[in-house]
Amino acid sequence: MLSHHELATLMLLDDTDKRLEDFDPDVLALRRYELVEIRQRDPQGLTLQLTRQGRELLERLRTGAGR
Structure with missing residues (x-):
């Protein structure tokens, strides 16, 4: 089960391409759950994108929210 922080991070990534630190615990969890992947790594951080x-x-x- 995702925490509210992980869900918020997932929604943030859906809105735009955001650069986040690779050691952010929410990003690490989302990568472990295979919900996001690294698109690009540079000195400013990671560019992440949602997986399928x-x-x-x-x-x-x-x-489910519309019901």
Whole structure:
């Protein structure tokens, strides 16, 4: 189960390409759950993107919220 911080991070990544620190515990958890992946690594941090599983999870959350 994702924490509210992990869910917020997942939603933030869905809005735009954000650069986050690779040691951020929420990012590490989302990568472990295979919900996000590294797209680019540079001196300013990581550029992350949602995986197919991450997009599907957010879609299920949106669909369930409308009920």
